[in-house]
Amino acid sequence: MDTLISSVKIAINPQLYLKDPESSELGINIVHNGIDLIKEIGFEEFTFRKLGLQIHSPEASIYRYFESKHKFLLYLNAWYWGWMEYQLLLAISNVSSADKRLEKSVFLMTEGVQNDPNFQGIDIVKMQEIVVAEASKSFLNKQVDQANQDGAYLSYKQFVAKVANIIKEINPQYKYPIMLVTTVIEGAHQQRFFAEHLPRLTNKQNKPHYLSKFYMDLVFKTIKPV
Amino acid sequence: MDTLISSVKIAINPQLYLKDPESSELGINIVHNGIDLIKEIGFEEFTFRKLGLQIHSPEASIYRYFESKHKFLLYLNAWYWGWMEYQLLLAISNVSSADKRLEKSVFLMTEGVQNDPNFQGIDIVKMQEIVVAEASKSFLNKQVDQANQDGAYLSYKQFVAKVANIIKEINPQYKYPIMLVTTVIEGAHQQRFFAEHLPRLTNKQNKPHYLSKFYMDLVFKTIKPV
DNA sequence: GCAAATTTAATAGTATTACTATCAACTTTG
DNA sequence: CAAAGTTGATAGTAATACTATTAAATTTGC
Numbered sequence: 001m002d003t004l005i006s007s008v009k010i011a012i013n014p015q016l017y018l019k020d021p022e023s024s025e026l027g028i029n030i031v032h033n034g035i036d037l038i039k040e041i042g043f044e045e046f047t048f049r050k051l052g053l054q055i056h057s058p059e060a061s062i063y064r065y066f067e068s069k070h071k072f073l074l075y076l077n078a079w080y081w082g083w084m085e086y087q088l089l090l091a092i093s094n095v096s097s098a099d100k101r102l103e104k105s106v107f108l109m110t111e112g113v114q115n116d117p118n119f120q121g122i123d124i125v126k127m128q129e130i131v132v133a134e135a136s137k138s139f140l141n142k143q144v145d146q147a148n149q150d151g152a153y154l155s156y157k158q159f160v161a162k163v164a165n166i167i168k169e170i171n172p173q174y175k176y177p178i179m180l181v182t183t184v185i186e187g188a189h190q191q192r193f194f195a196e197h198l199p200r201l202t203n204k205q206n207k208p209h210y211l212s213k214f215y216m217d218l219v220f221k222t223i224k225p226v
Numbered sequence: 227m228d229t230l231i232s233s234v235k236i237a238i239n240p241q242l243y244l245k246d247p248e249s250s251e252l253g254i255n256i257v258h259n260g261i262d263l264i265k266e267i268g269f270e271e272f273t274f275r276k277l278g279l280q281i282h283s284p285e286a287s288i289y290r291y292f293e294s295k296h297k298f299l300l301y302l303n304a305w306y307w308g309w310m311e312y313q314l315l316l317a318i319s320n321v322s323s324a325d326k327r328l329e330k331s332v333f334l335m336t337e338g339v340q341n342d343p344n345f346q347g348i349d350i351v352k353m354q355e356i357v358v359a360e361a362s363k364s365f366l367n368k369q370v371d372q373a374n375q376d377g378a379y380l381s382y383k384q385f386v387a388k389v390a391n392i393i394k395e396i397n398p399q400y401k402y403p404i405m406l407v408t409t410v411i412e413g414a415h416q417q418r419f420f421a422e423h424l425p426r427l428t429n430k431q432n433k434p435h436y437l438s439k440f441y442m443d444l445v446f447k448t449i450k451p452v
Numbered sequence: 453g454c455a456a457a458t459t460t461a462a463t464a465g466t467a468t469t470a471c472t473a474t475c476a477a478c479t480t481t482g
Numbered sequence: 483c484a485a486a487g488t489t490g491a492t493a494g495t496a497a498t499a500c501t502a503t504t505a506a507a508t509t510t511g512c
Contacts, residue, residue, distance in 0.1 A: 047497090049498080060462085061459090136363075139423070186413065191409070193366065201404065202408065203404045273468090273470075285470090286490085289472080290489085
């Protein structure tokens with residue numbers, strides 16, 4: 001039975017799962033409720049046993065889809081960045097001005113997302129909150145090199161490369177386009193987290209879009225040739 | 227017996243330990259070898275049992291100094307930022323030009339440190355590598371609010387505030403000095419990590435100080451009034 | 453429409469982790 | 483030199499991150 005609502009599907013590197021979770025009811029349930037549970041209790045407290053209890057399936061069943069909870073996090077990350085790449089394509093297609101394209105990219109990287117009806121079921125808002133709070137754990141560990149070889153970060157790298165290319169279009173002389181992009185992405189995540197938990201480490205403002213304004217200003221000033 | 231070599235001591239919030247590790251041979255051993263072991267196997271693999279084996283002391287003895295391995299990481303972080311604040315004071319004292327002071331601050335935030343003979347025994351190079359790789363784990367979790375109340379991040383906040391004040395001195399109109407500082411600090415950490423493990427997420431260059439050059443350029447362009 | 457293959461549920465088991473508890477031996481200090 | 487404090491040695495516990503096994507349910511291919 002076909003459960004797809006739209007014809008768009010985020011392609012995920014099969015090395016990140018044992019059995020495609022989109023191929024069965026249980027798999028979809030695992031991803032769904034997994035997102036909810038990680039959001040609720042945090043990744044360190046999250047276990048497949050707890051997730052099993054929530055979906056009334058034994059722990060062992062979940063292990064048939066994902067090798068470990070770490071790989072599950074990598075899967076969610078890859079999904080998120082796949083989706084972000086798709087959003088980027090939508091946002092910049094048919095926009096001829098490179099400046100405008102970069103503007104839209106920075107906005108996408110720094111603002112909170114909105115739920116997308118094309119991927120009903122996956123709560124993208126929650127997913128982004130997870131990525132903001134937990135993503136760095138997906139690479140800041142000793143298995144990073146193995147995960148990297150497994151292609152865990154491909155979609156992230158692709159996204160970054162696309163935006164970096166726009167920067168190069170605007171200023172081919174600028175030497176650090178990739179660094180600038182990852183600085184913005186990871187920075188925006190941190191600031192978002194700080195605003196909620198460690199306000200003295202940020203400049204939270206009530207103005208809408210203050211975060212994207214800060215980074216927009218930073219990016220355009222930085223790449224401007226002297 | 228007095229084991230201090232210099233009269234300078236980094237003050238750490240006592241809430242981060244049960245018994246001051248600088249007050250005994252064993253305590254000093256724990257911190258020393260703890261740094262080595264975390265550096266070697268990473269924070270997730272690190273356990274007090276393994277550390278106990280390394281220093282030939284029972285696990286339970288270590289628990290008399292630190293409540294948990296999480297608090298141990300918070301302690302190391304606090305120590306690092308206390309030391310960084312001290313380095314900052316040394317670097318900017320007697321420098322009257324605010325621009326020059328900011329330049330020195332950015333350099334300190336983005337370059338690798340060198341071992342400091344005033345704190346013999348503590349390997350600051352290794353400590354920085356730990357902070358770069360593991361620090362975000364010290365706040366990216368559900369206990370962050372508790373840890374924050376315990377004053378775990380005070381020395382970090384103080385450091386950030388000091389640099390932000392220099393920015394305000396240069397451009398009182400600039401609205402996001404703190405955000406800019408934390409973006410630089412956390413960004414530099416990430417880039418350093420990426421350069422080693424995920425090179426496609428950065429623009430590694432062979433030039434010395436390319437990292438500080440990138441951030442120096444970014445900071446000064448960003449705060450320049452339009 | 454039914455046998456074969458696949459998927460899931462249910463249960464049990466293992467090594468390790470992150471601690472806590474207890475008590476004797478040793479050291480320091482007043 | 484006694485009392486107080488520190489360390490060592492050992493043991494124990496609940497939970498985690500898995501693996502293994504087998505039976506029941508479901509899907510599929512002809």
